[in-house]
Amino acid sequence: MAQKPSIPKGTRDFNPVEAARRNYIFDTIRSVFKQFGYAPIETPAMENLSTLLGKYGEEGDKLLFKILNSGNSFAPVSGLVPDNPDEKDSAALSLKVCEKGLRYDLTVPFARFVVQHQNELVFPFKRYQLQPVWRADRPQKGRYREFYQCDADVIGSDSMYNELEMAQLVDSVFSKFGIRVLLKINNRKVLSGIAGIMGCPGQIIDITVAIDKLDKTSLEAVKEELYEKGISAQAVAVLEPLLLFQGNSGQKIAFLRSLFEGGASEIGMEGVRELETLFELIDKTGVSQEVELDLSLARGLNYYTGAIFEVKSLDFSIGSICGGGRYDDLTGIFGLKDMSGVGISFGADRIYDVLLGLDRFPPEVQDAPVVLFFNMGESESVRALRYIKSLRDSGIAAELYPDPAKMKKQFDYASRRGIAFAAIIGETELAEGTVTVKNLVTGEQETIGSGQLLNKFGM
Amino acid sequence: MAQKPSIPKGTRDFNPVEAARRNYIFDTIRSVFKQFGYAPIETPAMENLSTLLGKYGEEGDKLLFKILNSGNSFAPVSGLVPDNPDEKDSAALSLKVCEKGLRYDLTVPFARFVVQHQNELVFPFKRYQLQPVWRADRPQKGRYREFYQCDADVIGSDSMYNELEMAQLVDSVFSKFGIRVLLKINNRKVLSGIAGIMGCPGQIIDITVAIDKLDKTSLEAVKEELYEKGISAQAVAVLEPLLLFQGNSGQKIAFLRSLFEGGASEIGMEGVRELETLFELIDKTGVSQEVELDLSLARGLNYYTGAIFEVKSLDFSIGSICGGGRYDDLTGIFGLKDMSGVGISFGADRIYDVLLGLDRFPPEVQDAPVVLFFNMGESESVRALRYIKSLRDSGIAAELYPDPAKMKKQFDYASRRGIAFAAIIGETELAEGTVTVKNLVTGEQETIGSGQLLNKFGM
Numbered sequence: 001m002a003q004k005p006s007i008p009k010g011t012r013d014f015n016p017v018e019a020a021r022r023n024y025i026f027d028t029i030r031s032v033f034k035q036f037g038y039a040p041i042e043t044p045a046m047e048n049l050s051t052l053l054g055k056y057g058e059e060g061d062k063l064l065f066k067i068l069n070s071g072n073s074f075a076p077v078s079g080l081v082p083d084n085p086d087e088k089d090s091a092a093l094s095l096k097v098c099e100k101g102l103r104y105d106l107t108v109p110f111a112r113f114v115v116q117h118q119n120e121l122v123f124p125f126k127r128y129q130l131q132p133v134w135r136a137d138r139p140q141k142g143r144y145r146e147f148y149q150c151d152a153d154v155i156g157s158d159s160m161y162n163e164l165e166m167a168q169l170v171d172s173v174f175s176k177f178g179i180r181v182l183l184k185i186n187n188r189k190v191l192s193g194i195a196g197i198m199g200c201p202g203q204i205i206d207i208t209v210a211i212d213k214l215d216k217t218s219l220e221a222v223k224e225e226l227y228e229k230g231i232s233a234q235a236v237a238v239l240e241p242l243l244l245f246q247g248n249s250g251q252k253i254a255f256l257r258s259l260f261e262g263g264a265s266e267i268g269m270e271g272v273r274e275l276e277t278l279f280e281l282i283d284k285t286g287v288s289q290e291v292e293l294d295l296s297l298a299r300g301l302n303y304y305t306g307a308i309f310e311v312k313s314l315d316f317s318i319g320s321i322c323g324g325g326r327y328d329d330l331t332g333i334f335g336l337k338d339m340s341g342v343g344i345s346f347g348a349d350r351i352y353d354v355l356l357g358l359d360r361f362p363p364e365v366q367d368a369p370v371v372l373f374f375n376m377g378e379s380e381s382v383r384a385l386r387y388i389k390s391l392r393d394s395g396i397a398a399e400l401y402p403d404p405a406k407m408k409k410q411f412d413y414a415s416r417r418g419i420a421f422a423a424i425i426g427e428t429e430l431a432e433g434t435v436t437v438k439n440l441v442t443g444e445q446e447t448i449g450s451g452q453l454l455n456k457f458g459m
Numbered sequence: 460m461a462q463k464p465s466i467p468k469g470t471r472d473f474n475p476v477e478a479a480r481r482n483y484i485f486d487t488i489r490s491v492f493k494q495f496g497y498a499p500i501e502t503p504a505m506e507n508l509s510t511l512l513g514k515y516g517e518e519g520d521k522l523l524f525k526i527l528n529s530g531n532s533f534a535p536v537s538g539l540v541p542d543n544p545d546e547k548d549s550a551a552l553s554l555k556v557c558e559k560g561l562r563y564d565l566t567v568p569f570a571r572f573v574v575q576h577q578n579e580l581v582f583p584f585k586r587y588q589l590q591p592v593w594r595a596d597r598p599q600k601g602r603y604r605e606f607y608q609c610d611a612d613v614i615g616s617d618s619m620y621n622e623l624e625m626a627q628l629v630d631s632v633f634s635k636f637g638i639r640v641l642l643k644i645n646n647r648k649v650l651s652g653i654a655g656i657m658g659c660p661g662q663i664i665d666i667t668v669a670i671d672k673l674d675k676t677s678l679e680a681v682k683e684e685l686y687e688k689g690i691s692a693q694a695v696a697v698l699e700p701l702l703l704f705q706g707n708s709g710q711k712i713a714f715l716r717s718l719f720e721g722g723a724s725e726i727g728m729e730g731v732r733e734l735e736t737l738f739e740l741i742d743k744t745g746v747s748q749e750v751e752l753d754l755s756l757a758r759g760l761n762y763y764t765g766a767i768f769e770v771k772s773l774d775f776s777i778g779s780i781c782g783g784g785r786y787d788d789l790t791g792i793f794g795l796k797d798m799s800g801v802g803i804s805f806g807a808d809r810i811y812d813v814l815l816g817l818d819r820f821p822p823e824v825q826d827a828p829v830v831l832f833f834n835m836g837e838s839e840s841v842r843a844l845r846y847i848k849s850l851r852d853s854g855i856a857a858e859l860y861p862d863p864a865k866m867k868k869q870f871d872y873a874s875r876r877g878i879a880f881a882a883i884i885g886e887t888e889l890a891e892g893t894v895t896v897k898n899l900v901t902g903e904q905e906t907i908g909s910g911q912l913l914n915k916f917g918m
Contacts, residue, residue, distance in 0.1 A: 004794070007506065011505055013501070018501075019501050037858030044470035044471060045561075046466075046605065063529075064525050066526070067525070067527070070595040071549070072544065075549070078541060079896075084534070085534055090531045099467070116465065117474060132504065154861065158862040159863075164844075233890055288849075334464045338466035375620070382618065397496055403625075416581040417581050421600075452737060
């Protein structure tokens with residue numbers, strides 16, 4: 001009996017129109033990465049669980065998709081399954097029958113790649129990577145269990161020109177897409193400095209996690225969370241004016257300097273100097289999109305150590321569409337120390353939603369052929385195929401309707417696929433070496449010599 | 460303590476040179492598919508196991524990678540794991556803790572997609588799909604657990620123009636790659652006819668599986684296998700002259716006709732007529748690569764019902780690099796009857812090996828930037844970044860070395876990455892608005908005005 005087909009929850013099929021639009025997004029991002037000198041790499045979908053576990057926090061470990069070992073997988077657990085296994089038992093047992101997992105992001109596999117192939121690579125190593133990742137998150141609107149990441153990283157250089165390059169990448173990619181964005185910049189060292197002058201340097205993670213929520217919730221809620229983490233009202237009183245400070249990026253930097261200088265926070269001052277350098281470079285070289293220093297920007301990922309970035313669409317509300325930052329020790333866990341790097345990740349799914357919402361997909365992104373030759377019988381079709389071949393050789397997508405169906409059916413097919421022209425070779429055209437071409441948008445029709453076909457479609 | 464990083468056996472990392480070459484292969488195949496009017500789709504890496512199981516034979520079921528359910532996966536097996544579970548227990552238990560698997564090929568997900576989305580699709584539906592697939596095969600040279608398939612299919616038309624189109628796709632793709640190939644064609648109905656006149660029509664699968672091995676083994680070994688399957692010496696004696704028949708495709712067709720006509724095999728005659736039509740169409744429309752009828756071509760996959768194809772490189776020995784065929788009931792298992800289709804799959808990994816072995820990768824496929832601007836200090840770098848921006852805007856890949864390192868280090872970086880030109884802006888050049896450009900291949904060096912940069916690199 002036939003099954004009713006479906007796909008796992010949180011995953012998606014992409015139909016021709018969606019897939020063509022996605023290819024446009026990937027191709028655009030890839031072309032910018034290439035222009036900037038980034039080289040492509042690919043890593044396998046499956047990594048050893050030992051590579052992935054412990055890299056994304058306790059919550060992340062639970063969100064890894066684990067792959068059952070092949071063969072007699074259950075031999076190692078025989079006699080070990082308790083009568084009512086709880087989640088903890090389950091997690092332990094899963095490690096006995098699973099050695100591999102699907103990658104959770106591209107950053108940890110990249111770190112693993114750099115360490116494993118360090119002797120073949122040229123440093124600073126600039127790589128880009130466009131591949132899917134998988135997370136066993138609860139599916140909900142806009143959150144999927146399989147989605148693409150589009151990452152560019154430079155590793156092996158601590159120059160601030162790399163941070164500048166991230167800003168330029170953001171500028172180029174979104175300008176190519178025709179989207180106006182705001183690039184928000186902050187610095188982890190500044191956040192450390194703030195934790196320091198608040199008197200709770202050990203709670204930098206609690207503080208960043210809380211203030212990271214500022215754009216989704218209220219200041220009151222953030223303060224509440226900080227109190228719950230045991231941070232004193234006095235400490236929060238030091239933080240609050242910073243979060244509320246109004247002014248341009250230069251004024252914010254000056255305010256930070258006044259807080260940190262004179263020995264108040266060494267690390268804070270270092271962050272201030274980095275921000276100053278970066279904003280100066282941005283000023284001098286010019287970035288056409290809006291850029292601002294946002295002291296409430298924290299980013300949840302804890303491997304960042306310097307500059308952090310996040311990008312929002314100015315005209316479409318959807319949250320962050322791109323983010324990244326500087327990390328000083330990404331590869332340390334795999335045994336390669338002192339490799340500072342900076343990276344950025346473009347969120348293809350949200351960019352898709354923005355482009356769709358703002359109607360910015362170029363109309364030619366449909367991927368439909370330019371012309372359909374009608375099937376009017378064998379001799380006519382053989383002639384049509386000769387013309388089709390020369391059109392294709394000139395890069396013009398063309399096809400023959402495969403069956404000698406009624407004209408109406410062939411017209412329907414062409415219009416439903418969004419094909420621009422119908423080309424008809426009937427008895428007369430066959431005898432005279434001509435083709436009747438109908439523009440399916442305007443309805444205009446003319447009979448032309450076969451030698452004019454290329455001109456007709458070769459825009 | 461640092462782990463020594465590695466990846467699961469049978470999987471691969473691709474370094475920048477390899478990844479750029481793979482992108483060249485994918486882009487070339489994709490561009491031909493698009494010229495032929497095929498539209499892209501994407502399906503998820505994970506499918507429900509109910510979609511995959513039973514579609515690839517018993518052996519195939521074992522080769523599926525299964526994904527552990529999230530959460531408390533082992534609750535359903537508590538108390539069920541026997542003391543010494545054997546492989547059969549293991550397979551049964553795995554279904555209790557796994558509902559999803561990684562796709563094994565693109566054909567079954569395509570059939571599932573067509574049935575699931577039948578009301579949104581335009582038939583005949585021409586789709587292409589370039590995605591990875593996973594198989595828990597024993598890894599060995601040239602056989603991987605993760606590899607890409609590049610498929611094009613037309614479904615919803617039984618016209619022989621579709622078979623012709625497959626031959627044209629093969630022709631276009633391999634001509635673009637600059638590889639000479641042999642396209643071998645056969646027909647499953649002819650094979651059924653042969654099984655019929657051998658007197659064992661029920662053993663068509665045994666017969667095709669055996670003769671499919673003819674190009675890897677000897678005629679004697681194939682005969683031995685047929686005897687083992689219980690096929691009589693008399694029946695094999697009918698088959699043997701067919702496998703040994705020498706002659707061009709037309710002579711082979713005539714020979715088949717003489718065997719099947721006069722009521723000897725209806726289905727065989729149908730196959731002969733299909734072959735005749737296809738070879739006639741190929742003759743009339745012209746295919747530049749070699750094409751031949753190969754009666755020993757069987758292809759293992761049992762969903763084929765008409766024409767079957769296989770492609771071999773003429774100049775590099777590696778087995779089949781592309782294959783496909785006609786199937787009359789691929790979607791039946793998912794509840795959609797009478798959907799005849801024909802499809803073809805290009806093997807990216809083997810094509811890679813052929814292109815590498817024959818040295819046919821275009822030299823520009825390295826994906827290195829054209830020019831590296833040296834970092835000679837801040838003012839010089841800011842100037843360089845302005846030039847770099849205008850080069851990138853013109854589509855020329857360019858980058859700044861991020862650190863003000865010694866010249867030698869910057870030269871080393873450029874040459875190891877395969878960058879063609881070094882551009883140097885020192886104090887003099889900064890003052891005069893010039894750039895010193897060195898060709899890193901020829902060693903030639905000249906100082907040019909910044910206005911000439913585009914000309915210099917804009918080939």
